[in-house]
Amino acid sequence: MGTRIDDLAEECTVEAALEVIGGKWKLVILRHLLEGTKRFGELDKALPGITPRMLTRQLRELESDGLVLRTVYPQVPPKVEYSVTEIGESLRAITDQLEQWGRAYREREHTRRW
Amino acid sequence: MGTRIDDLAEECTVEAALEVIGGKWKLVILRHLLEGTKRFGELDKALPGITPRMLTRQLRELESDGLVLRTVYPQVPPKVEYSVTEIGESLRAITDQLEQWGRAYREREHTRRW
DNA sequence: CTCACGGCTATACATTTTGATAGTACGGGT
DNA sequence: ACCCGTACTATCAAAATGTATAGCCGTGAG
Secondary structure, three states: OOOHHHHHHHHHHHHHHHHHHOOOOHHHHHHHHOOOOEEHHHHHHHOOOOOHHHHHHHHHHHHHOOOEEEEEEOOOOOEEEEEEOHHHHOOHHHHHHHHHHHHHHHHHHHOOOO | OOOHHHHHHHHHHHHHHHHHHOOOOHHHHHHHHOOOOEEHHHHHHHOOOOOHHHHHHHHHHHHHOOOEEEEEEOOOOOEEEEEEOHHHHOOHHHHHHHHHHHHHHHHHHHOOOO
16 A cells, blocks of 8 residues: 555656657657767758758757757857767667667567467 | 668667657556556546546557557446556566656756756 | 858648547446 | 446547748858
């Protein structure tokens, strides 16, 4: 008994986490940045189908959530670099786990016979 | 070099995984079912704010993706039980990881001073 | 003068997801 | 005849998310 409150807290934790890394692009962007610092244009090319509008939005959200760092170089033409923060780096465990699960899932689906 | 194709494949893996467990409710529902078999009404009560419509939809999707099992007992009043399949069970690693990360993230946000 | 570069931003629109509200089906109890 | 409980289902509306298309900024090359 008495685990209700804990359960609820855990649930909120997960929900909160999902608000930060949920959505179609967030984790995919993070995965690219986990490979190293990238510029806007590089990300744009690396993400087939994303519009600059979306990319900007997602990056700004990630930035304000403290997951990525945005560095502007006052040059012309402009140069902006994006990199993961320490917290962003700690997401590697999740993306790895997710990828591992995704692989296993695909295997299963392939040989499925429930 | 030559890692482009692999990267792309990994990315698709993650995206595919997100299609199955993405969204506002899926993982939260799974978390409840990972605690044990539950009935529709129980889930409804356990998920504050979800509408029966949403709950039904999400459960059906999870079912058709092979993550949960739906068992109907031909009684009146009706009784339907939901439980995780073996694949669903394998998601525990992810929900745990996510919760762990969420906790750490909250800590960070709390004491933030970038 | 004009155009290109890089990183956006503006505007308008389409699609997808989520929500509120109410109703259905079924047999059993009163 | 009427209501109850259980698990939905239908209809409509709103909100979140995504897309298409075009343009801005300043400077240096042509």
